[in-house]
Amino acid sequence: PAAAEAADTSVNLAFQYGLAYAPLTIAKEQKLIEQAYEEATGKTVEVTWTQMSAGADINTGIASGSVQVGFMGVGPAITGCMSGVGYKIFMNLSGQEHGLMSNREELATLEDLVNSDEQVALVNIGSIQHIILAKALEHAGFDAHALDANLIAMKHPDGMTALESGNVACHLTTNPYIYKEREDMEASGLHEIEGISDVWSADNSFIVGVCSAELCEEDPALYEALCQAFAEAIAYINEHGEEAAKITCEFDGTTPEEELQYLEAGTYATETSGVFELATFMAEHDFLDTAPESFADLAYENVEGN
Amino acid sequence: MSSVLSIRHLKKAYPGDPGRSDGSVLEDFNLELEEREFLCILGPSGCGKTTLLRCIAGFEPYEGEIRIQDQVKCEPGTDRIMVFQDFNQLFPWKTVEKNIQYPLRKKGIRDKEELEQITAEYLEKVKLPGTEKKYPHQLSGGMKQRVAIARALALKPKIILMDEPFAALDAMTRNRLQAELLHISETEDCTFVFITHNIQEAIVLGSRIILMSGSGKVKIDHRNTLPRPITPSTDGYGELWKLFHDALEE
Amino acid sequence: MSSVLSIRHLKKAYPGDPGRSDGSVLEDFNLELEEREFLCILGPSGCGKTTLLRCIAGFEPYEGEIRIQDQVKCEPGTDRIMVFQDFNQLFPWKTVEKNIQYPLRKKGIRDKEELEQITAEYLEKVKLPGTEKKYPHQLSGGMKQRVAIARALALKPKIILMDEPFAALDAMTRNRLQAELLHISETEDCTFVFITHNIQEAIVLGSRIILMSGSGKVKIDHRNTLPRPITPSTDGYGELWKLFHDALEE
Amino acid sequence: MKKEKLQSCFVQLVFVAAVASVWEATARAHIFGARSELIFPTLEAIGSAFVKNFASGYAGVSFWIYILNSMKLLLLGLVLGIAGAVLFSGLSVASRVFYYIYNLVVSVFDLIPGVALLPVIIILFGIRPSVIVFLVVHAVIWPMSRNILDGFAAIPRIYVEAGKNIGLNQLELLTGVYIPAATSYLVSGLKVSWARAWRGLISAEMIFGIASCPGIGLYINQMRTNMKNAEMYATLIVIVLIGVLVQYGILEPIETHTVKKWGMTK
Amino acid sequence: MKKEKLQSCFVQLVFVAAVASVWEATARAHIFGARSELIFPTLEAIGSAFVKNFASGYAGVSFWIYILNSMKLLLLGLVLGIAGAVLFSGLSVASRVFYYIYNLVVSVFDLIPGVALLPVIIILFGIRPSVIVFLVVHAVIWPMSRNILDGFAAIPRIYVEAGKNIGLNQLELLTGVYIPAATSYLVSGLKVSWARAWRGLISAEMIFGIASCPGIGLYINQMRTNMKNAEMYATLIVIVLIGVLVQYGILEPIETHTVKKWGMTK
Numbered sequence A: 001p002a003a004a005e006a007a008d009t010s011v012n013l014a015f016q017y018g019l020a021y022a023p024l025t026i027a028k029e030q031k032l033i034e035q036a037y038e039e040a041t042g043k044t045v046e047v048t049w050t051q052m053s054a055g056a057d058i059n060t061g062i063a064s065g066s067v068q069v070g071f072m073g074v075g076p077a078i079t080g081c082m083s084g085v086g087y088k089i090f091m092n093l094s095g096q097e098h099g100l101m102s103n104r105e106e107l108a109t110l111e112d113l114v115n116s117d118e119q120v121a122l123v124n125i126g127s128i129q130h131i132i133l134a135k136a137l138e139h140a141g142f143d144a145h146a147l148d149a150n151l152i153a154m155k156h157p158d159g160m161t162a163l164e165s166g167n168v169a170c171h172l173t174t175n176p177y178i179y180k181e182r183e184d185m186e187a188s189g190l191h192e193i194e195g196i197s198d199v200w201s202a203d204n205s206f207i208v209g210v211c212s213a214e215l216c217e218e219d220p221a222l223y224e225a226l227c228q229a230f231a232e233a234i235a236y237i238n239e240h241g242e243e244a245a246k247i248t249c250e251f252d253g254t255t256p257e258e259e260l261q262y263l264e265a266g267t268y269a270t271e272t273s274g275v276f277e278l279a280t281f282m283a284e285h286d287f288l289d290t291a292p293e294s295f296a297d298l299a300y301e302n303v304e305g306n
Numbered sequence B, C: 001m002s003s004v005l006s007i008r009h010l011k012k013a014y015p016g017d018p019g020r021s022d023g024s025v026l027e028d029f030n031l032e033l034e035e036r037e038f039l040c041i042l043g044p045s046g047c048g049k050t051t052l053l054r055c056i057a058g059f060e061p062y063e064g065e066i067r068i069q070d071q072v073k074c075e076p077g078t079d080r081i082m083v084f085q086d087f088n089q090l091f092p093w094k095t096v097e098k099n100i101q102y103p104l105r106k107k108g109i110r111d112k113e114e115l116e117q118i119t120a121e122y123l124e125k126v127k128l129p130g131t132e133k134k135y136p137h138q139l140s141g142g143m144k145q146r147v148a149i150a151r152a153l154a155l156k157p158k159i160i161l162m163d164e165p166f167a168a169l170d171a172m173t174r175n176r177l178q179a180e181l182l183h184i185s186e187t188e189d190c191t192f193v194f195i196t197h198n199i200q201e202a203i204v205l206g207s208r209i210i211l212m213s214g215s216g217k218v219k220i221d222h223r224n225t226l227p228r229p230i231t232p233s234t235d236g237y238g239e240l241w242k243l244f245h246d247a248l249e250e
Numbered sequence D, E: 001m002k003k004e005k006l007q008s009c010f011v012q013l014v015f016v017a018a019v020a021s022v023w024e025a026t027a028r029a030h031i032f033g034a035r036s037e038l039i040f041p042t043l044e045a046i047g048s049a050f051v052k053n054f055a056s057g058y059a060g061v062s063f064w065i066y067i068l069n070s071m072k073l074l075l076l077g078l079v080l081g082i083a084g085a086v087l088f089s090g091l092s093v094a095s096r097v098f099y100y101i102y103n104l105v106v107s108v109f110d111l112i113p114g115v116a117l118l119p120v121i122i123i124l125f126g127i128r129p130s131v132i133v134f135l136v137v138h139a140v141i142w143p144m145s146r147n148i149l150d151g152f153a154a155i156p157r158i159y160v161e162a163g164k165n166i167g168l169n170q171l172e173l174l175t176g177v178y179i180p181a182a183t184s185y186l187v188s189g190l191k192v193s194w195a196r197a198w199r200g201l202i203s204a205e206m207i208f209g210i211a212s213c214p215g216i217g218l219y220i221n222q223m224r225t226n227m228k229n230a231e232m233y234a235t236l237i238v239i240v241l242i243g244v245l246v247q248y249g250i251l252e253p254i255e256t257h258t259v260k261k262w263g264m265t266k
Ligand SMILES: Nc1ncnc2c1ncn2[C@@H]1O[C@H](COP(=O)(O)OP(=O)(O)OP(=O)(O)O)[C@@H](O)[C@H]1O
Pocket: B014, B015, B017, B025, B043, B044, B045, B046, B047, B048, B049, B050, B051, B052, B085, C137, C138, C139, C140, C141, C142, C143, C168
């Protein structure tokens, strides 16, 4: 703490819970930001990590200036960019596979689902999972909002509990829950409803990092260090999967083997993918008030991707 | 006449309170009360009169045996109705009228007119007509006591336990209520246990008078044979008064 | 002697209560009390005695004027200490001792020994030595009243307002406390307003006796000139007693 | 009485006006950086969001529907919670053994956050609005029980004795003595419970949103997610208005017509 | 007294054993599908998770640290909340105008869920542990104030009059009469507040976990996210144990040494 007080500058980072945030754990544990900043400038930086359970709180934190950097689902990030919270995407963090699982035999396809009044659990109404479902529906030739009235918002683990105990018909979820549910296919009589992977894969940007405009403009050195540190963390996961899994498994409550499997199933990369397209889709289907004109409305110049 | 109340070897000590030297308020207290007796209890303040009454009423745990009409009773019941010493014994959430009628209802009287008639009758007896709709907090101390007396009398219990019921009343009201009690005692099948500090009152009312010593023992147990109605000018009144007065002075 | 208490055109009605026919408990009530007088108030139950005392003490809003030593006082204060009619006036969270000492402390007496000495002295006066460490709920009704009396007397206020303080006491204790009050009244600079239902008590104690009618008016205002100490055998006692007794009977 | 009521209204209005002015001044001062307006909207923005809420609703659903849905679940949960509290506290009066158990149950369950119970609730109740009702009950029943239990313990002994004396049985004692004598505790408990129920409902709807039965909690959550702070505050105002209305329109009159009338409270 | 205590302990133990058996039977019946064990773990699993919690902690941080961090924030919030409630309720006794205002403030703020205040709190306090403290205060101060205000209103008039009579000023009246006379309300309020504080803390830490100061709420949230229900229940047991310990170890003795000793409650 004594050293921290003497730090030349400081930065507050906020993120959420789950495997998708694994690179942050690496960066935090290996103090990559501190190192990168010191190498570049010779000065020290104090980094505070806060875990919040909703992207909305991170948005408020950034808007009020008490948080400078946040990581969240691409959905809230796009909303934040367009509603003037004062940040843009400064890098991609990860992409994760999504899937729609069901415990009702009669629900084999999206069409069956649309024609039934069975319920679909997902993490939040208006969340990225909701948008993915809308995309899948549109892709399959239905109205994007055809299932809106059937949605049940609950946290991933609660959704899994509900699905496996037969209390909800379908659950749209992501890594690692989707894998656990797939593992249970035999035993619980679950099956997957196709259609999600057609419109969304682990290659799509799922979690992105956003950075306040102030930090980006006023402290380019720190901004650079952040970019560099997270790029390193991502590279570490991709190149030293086993070591990375050993570090992060404890946080995710898994064994290193399981963790490695999960990490490998995700895509960890700095380039965004499909963000602008997603934003356009959101604007077209009432998930967003104002449509971005170009990718530059959503991301800083240094960001590669679309 | 059979014994309506029989107390044998009653011992009462309050928990966590060493009490008197012998450690209890009442010890080896014995009393046999016959039907339709009017027992008055005299005794210095703090000698255990209220405690005795509370044991009879069934509000306190005790050692020994208390029998009502030959049955051991440890729980409170409608056969023994208590008029407490405390001014706040009426239910503050009920009007005077309802305070009187509620126990009657529980006793099985449901007819509205009958209830009203009884209420009026007993309020008349305690000189409180017109207070039916008042709440207890709107009454004076003496008025509250009188409503409590009316409530008890209206129930016509086997035994009435009264703890200084007239202490807060002026002489005239007191006289009237004394006459009322005497009348009830003479005409109805009712036994009284009546605590008072007023020797005159004890002599006027009691067919039997007990005087307790400061240590909770029965010091005098006197059967009052003066011819009724008793007034200070009745023959023998003076000696009796002196007997109790001197015993209290000791 | 100057007027220590002066009540002019006092009118008191309880809100939401039509009260008597004229709509108020007290109306155009006037009273001048000189220093070191001992005023006893008699009156039928419910006539407004307590109400009067509460107005003087400053616990009730009223119309008219009440002056204490020539100053208009509407708020309660330590110059007028009240002993309530209710048994539960002691602070239940304080022991007997602390109940007596707390007001003394507030009055500025901090010395522990002095406090203990005063406590012992006044508990002795009310015949309750040895109860220092008890809580009020462990006392009998009469004992609570006596502690409240001790608490008030220990404070040595200018005016003591007492609402039937001896009602729950046996004859002997009552006599002893009457003597105590007379002694205080003779030796100390203290004015008493004392409500009682006992005509004898009023005559024995009062240097002045007021009898209120059932409608809250002053019916008799008598300066008691019998030579002290007054006993029932004092010359003129009989007539005086009859005067008040008959007035109450009406 | 009447005068006091007026005076109290006046003071409260002045106070509300003062708070509103301070808010407005803060909002206009733009002291929270460039995005001040977003996170600290002006009264005007909140006001027009208020109007817009009612006028257009959200996601094609009228705002009234949100309110109605919430009120339905809220009232159901509140009634069940209060009834349960009264029932179990009543049983505690009748049986000492039950009292020991219930006292422990209240102490334990009052400590457990609703979210932690969610898995169990989902298993037991399925995915239905009843889950929210259950969470509201969970928010209400324990503090209410605590108030009732403690209120029952604190009623003057003489009333219970007077009740037993006139031959009341356990049930009659409960309804005829314990409940009226503890009314001031009960009313206090009702006030706390009413607030608990609102808070419980909002949090329940925020962690567990049912699209087919959307409530105010879901609405607030949507507004938060979409960074519509003005709308969020406007919705809060609606919640507060309903809450205060109930407090001053229902709970205070109850107080006036019971404990105040009986001289049991000031 | 002593005997009653023993009896109560015995009854409660029997009850806990009964509940545990039912839980165990349900868990062993495997009635909740393939992952029944995960969703509804056996006592053995919970027990070993309990041991593991303490033995190895989580993410390299000892479990004690989580407890300690939480307790620190909890106590701070609790003390501030209670002190604030006493202070403001006290002022309400002294000034009628203040009473009107405070009564309104309590009614309004008690209705607002902590999450909804979060934006304002974040703006005012930034992202710091003090936000959690603030949320705990918010959970405690309003119900506590309600209890105190109502308790003050319900104390028998004669005590206040006796107090005024012996010349107590407003402050002395408060400490010398109002507070002791309302003790049974205060203790009841303390019990409710203590539970409120725990629940408030857990929810606060669940929506707002600070990695540098991780608390039990963060821990529970992690366990939930990782589908470690056994660990979650084990943590709940810790919460309940601490809560019940305080209730029976601190709050009940307070009751025994005040209102019970004074004969003001049974
Ligand atoms: N709840 C109690 N706990 C402990 N001691 C008590 C309790 N109630 C009464 N006592 C004690 O028991 C004794 C007798 O009390 P009791 O009330 O029976 O007296 P009493 O004869 O009715 O007196 P009084 O004429 O003053 O009403 C007293 O010494 C009193 O201190």
